[in-house]
Amino acid sequence: MTFALVVAADEGGGIGKNGELPWRLPGDLAFFRRQTTATLDQKKRNAVIMGRRTWESVPDRFRPLPSRLNVVVTHDPNYDTAGKAIVATSLEDALSRARAAPDIETLFIIGGGVLYRDALAHPACQTVYLTRIEGHRDCDAFFPPLEASFVLAEASARHEENGVGYVFQRWERERFTPASASGSTTAEAARSQSTRRGPLSP
């Protein structure tokens, strides 16, 4: 079972500062909520997997993120989420706990910088939903550059909110499968399938 990443990063890869997002973009938050919540099968839900610091950055009244299985990754097996999330002690542990739930459709890694690094290096990482924020902000948490194996499958029109310009992008990891022998790759297949979860828009 592959998984996807969802991230908003500026042109320097900046994603956070002092445990918070460096921008206020309601359109991006709406995209995040829809992308991570929507399922093709109405009887299923998705899992959102996050690092401990990202979990703590979500105000208590908004935890857990609703209608999704919340998984928090920490080295502390006794970490207390007040029963609001599953605790996992590694990325692999998080993936297997989420996969073990019978009603999970898609696994999303939702940050932050430490967990993104691990996730991008994992062979099951297939899709990156990247909100590319124009310019450079003052950040202390970062999203690493995507390897060349990721190809841009789709991009939205430019949006602007609060003076901040941004574009929604979908990147797919190109793999050489038997289909590639006949000239098509998983990325091309993904491009032709287009957006099964709806358009890349707020």
Ligand SMILES: NC(=O)c1ccc[n+]([C@@H]2O[C@H](COP(=O)([O-])OP(=O)(O)OC[C@H]3O[C@@H](n4cnc5c(N)ncnc54)[C@H](OP(=O)(O)O)[C@@H]3O)[C@@H](O)[C@H]2O)c1
């Ligand atoms: N722009 C975006 O899309 C976006 C998305 C999410 C978060 N953010 C921002 O990013 C910042 C937080 O990111 P961050 O890099 O500081 O922290 P993070 O990745 O959210 O959390 C780091 C912590 O998670 C645990 N962890 C991560 N990977 C692990 C692994 N493989 N195995 C075991 N434990 C692991 C460790 O917890 P322990 O120390 O407890 O062991 C680690 O200290 C915040 O500013 C937040 O607002 C931005």
